[in-house]
Amino acid sequence: MRIIVDLMGGDHAPSELMRGVMEAAGKVNASFILVGNVDEMRRIAAEHEYDLRRFDLVHTTDVVTMRDEPLAVMKQKREASMFKGLQLLADGEGDAFVSTGNTGALFIGATLIVRKIRGVQRAAIGAVLPAAAPLILLDTGANVVVSEENLEQFAVMGSAYIRRIYGIEAPAVGLLNNGIEDQKGTPLQVKANADLRACPLISYVGNVEASAAPFGVCNVLVTDGFTGNVFLKTMEGTGKYILRAFKKVFTENYRSKLSALLVRGSLAEMKRTFDVSEYGGSPFLGISKPVVKAHGASDAHAFANAIRAAAEYAESGVILDIADEIGRYTAFQKSQREGGGENDG
Amino acid sequence: MRIIVDLMGGDHAPSELMRGVMEAAGKVNASFILVGNVDEMRRIAAEHEYDLRRFDLVHTTDVVTMRDEPLAVMKQKREASMFKGLQLLADGEGDAFVSTGNTGALFIGATLIVRKIRGVQRAAIGAVLPAAAPLILLDTGANVVVSEENLEQFAVMGSAYIRRIYGIEAPAVGLLNNGIEDQKGTPLQVKANADLRACPLISYVGNVEASAAPFGVCNVLVTDGFTGNVFLKTMEGTGKYILRAFKKVFTENYRSKLSALLVRGSLAEMKRTFDVSEYGGSPFLGISKPVVKAHGASDAHAFANAIRAAAEYAESGVILDIADEIGRYTAFQKSQREGGGENDG
Numbered sequence: 001m002r003i004i005v006d007l008m009g010g011d012h013a014p015s016e017l018m019r020g021v022m023e024a025a026g027k028v029n030a031s032f033i034l035v036g037n038v039d040e041m042r043r044i045a046a047e048h049e050y051d052l053r054r055f056d057l058v059h060t061t062d063v064v065t066m067r068d069e070p071l072a073v074m075k076q077k078r079e080a081s082m083f084k085g086l087q088l089l090a091d092g093e094g095d096a097f098v099s100t101g102n103t104g105a106l107f108i109g110a111t112l113i114v115r116k117i118r119g120v121q122r123a124a125i126g127a128v129l130p131a132a133a134p135l136i137l138l139d140t141g142a143n144v145v146v147s148e149e150n151l152e153q154f155a156v157m158g159s160a161y162i163r164r165i166y167g168i169e170a171p172a173v174g175l176l177n178n179g180i181e182d183q184k185g186t187p188l189q190v191k192a193n194a195d196l197r198a199c200p201l202i203s204y205v206g207n208v209e210a211s212a213a214p215f216g217v218c219n220v221l222v223t224d225g226f227t228g229n230v231f232l233k234t235m236e237g238t239g240k241y242i243l244r245a246f247k248k249v250f251t252e253n254y255r256s257k258l259s260a261l262l263v264r265g266s267l268a269e270m271k272r273t274f275d276v277s278e279y280g281g282s283p284f285l286g287i288s289k290p291v292v293k294a295h296g297a298s299d300a301h302a303f304a305n306a307i308r309a310a311a312e313y314a315e316s317g318v319i320l321d322i323a324d325e326i327g328r329y330t331a332f333q334k335s336q337r338e339g340g341g342e343n344d345g
Numbered sequence: 346m347r348i349i350v351d352l353m354g355g356d357h358a359p360s361e362l363m364r365g366v367m368e369a370a371g372k373v374n375a376s377f378i379l380v381g382n383v384d385e386m387r388r389i390a391a392e393h394e395y396d397l398r399r400f401d402l403v404h405t406t407d408v409v410t411m412r413d414e415p416l417a418v419m420k421q422k423r424e425a426s427m428f429k430g431l432q433l434l435a436d437g438e439g440d441a442f443v444s445t446g447n448t449g450a451l452f453i454g455a456t457l458i459v460r461k462i463r464g465v466q467r468a469a470i471g472a473v474l475p476a477a478a479p480l481i482l483l484d485t486g487a488n489v490v491v492s493e494e495n496l497e498q499f500a501v502m503g504s505a506y507i508r509r510i511y512g513i514e515a516p517a518v519g520l521l522n523n524g525i526e527d528q529k530g531t532p533l534q535v536k537a538n539a540d541l542r543a544c545p546l547i548s549y550v551g552n553v554e555a556s557a558a559p560f561g562v563c564n565v566l567v568t569d570g571f572t573g574n575v576f577l578k579t580m581e582g583t584g585k586y587i588l589r590a591f592k593k594v595f596t597e598n599y600r601s602k603l604s605a606l607l608v609r610g611s612l613a614e615m616k617r618t619f620d621v622s623e624y625g626g627s628p629f630l631g632i633s634k635p636v637v638k639a640h641g642a643s644d645a646h647a648f649a650n651a652i653r654a655a656a657e658y659a660e661s662g663v664i665l666d667i668a669d670e671i672g673r674y675t676a677f678q679k680s681q682r683e684g685g686g687e688n689d690g
Binding site: 067069130131132141144145176178179181183185186187189209210211212213214215225226227229230231232233234235236237238239240241242243245246249250252255256258259260261262263266267270 | 412414475476477486489490521523524526528530531532534554555556557558559560570571572574575576577578579580581582583584585586587588590591594595597600601603604605606607608611612615
């Protein structure tokens, strides 16, 4: 297992990310290719007494920033660490790639350099969420406008992911909507709800409201990238807001500080549960090799978790499963069209 | 001040709602018209020793259910408590109307029976959210598809609301988007962001990400009703999920129970802060008289809060402000069209 790591981009590159690599190297059975400014890597390594001989280093000084326009930057900065790393992955030099960089650029780079799985119309960015049952939300930002067929493919890919990674034989699929009734949503949701119900490759449970999502009603929640992004960031913002309020409660006086001491372990565990960074980065589903986006604000520990998630993604065989399932989906769609099935209407 | 109250619909009608009316009657300086099954009201009043002589009672046995299709039900069940209440409001029999019933039906009823303010293209359902600064989100579900002009009007109406109710002279307006950069979002958000920036009637701060919304970056957050509904319900679900996890922490053993005792007061206050029901119902903005939707799951206390919010809405004069501002907006739009202004492009 060889993992390619982008050490540039994000809020804390490169020293915090290098610390994350060191943490991951102690936990994940893999070798690493580090892409970035090698002079800086050596400086940081000397400062912290990291042993760089264990790693392959690939030098570049070019970096994709958060302000770069995704499509334009691919032409302008092909030497940037992100695109160099994706090229190494495409060339078979490594088994997975992790980056904290500009999500849009990473997604377009993954699609154009590493390429999609055959039959996949649009790849999607998944996010595994804190919930009472395993739950992946997709898309969370790559495709702000989608078709109902895109949503069906997201459902198929998300089901393959949950089945393989969590061992759930028939993952429950829901469509994110503003109510559970069949007429709810925009015309897209109305049509997608009917199509998902007719799809034999998934276990569809119907429309799911955002308020029900954390409570185990489904394992795969599909939506367009705009809505998915709002969902994910609302969860992040609400969690942060509530945890801050709790922190204030526990530090306001002597009694409350004592109270916090009594449940310190449980509180730390809770904080981890709702810390987005614990969730190990977002897998891109539908790309032919494992690409994982780590949160731009990742600290060392969060980045190490993203690396671990990338290793798991590569080892699991989920990409082969997705290829199989998308093959089945394509055949199903073809039979529907030829047979004048109900999806033709 | 006379408040018309729908005692049917919702999850806990009518006894829990009557308890809410009794709570509100002790706090709000108003008289009440109660619409519902008067036989049941008398039975419940006898059981709980409520004095009904203080109230005007309007009898009906017909009720709009959550499963009724909003537009169809208005024709089929014109005698339902919700529509009867709206008719009383339209006829000037009361100054505000509160209902826990089917949101879609209430919204269509308000639009067709009470009618919109002149110049308002689409009314919107607002939600005042827990945040570091006063914050109203609109639309939260009435209009799943909107135009950029609708969003501008939501911004104008939300600003009038915050200005009047919270005394903030120039409320900061944000557009809910999946990133802060100008090119973010679907074509709707790209256009709306430019239009909002060019609108002289509001203080526009730009695109706002859902994760930043609770931290005081804006006072008015505008979006389509589909996305707004997902935002609101994600907040609700995340809050409930986290508070349950905390509850578990505090009840797992002797030490943690002791810990909870030490901060009991603060915890209760926190729970109230994040309890959607504390937020007193959702005002409909753009309707010519005050209509407030209380959460379907409202208990007595939540319903009393919604009644109080309705009284405040009626007393504040915010509807006159909205009428003024929408008048200015219409004049601005006209001048832009005639003058070949930048909004024409």
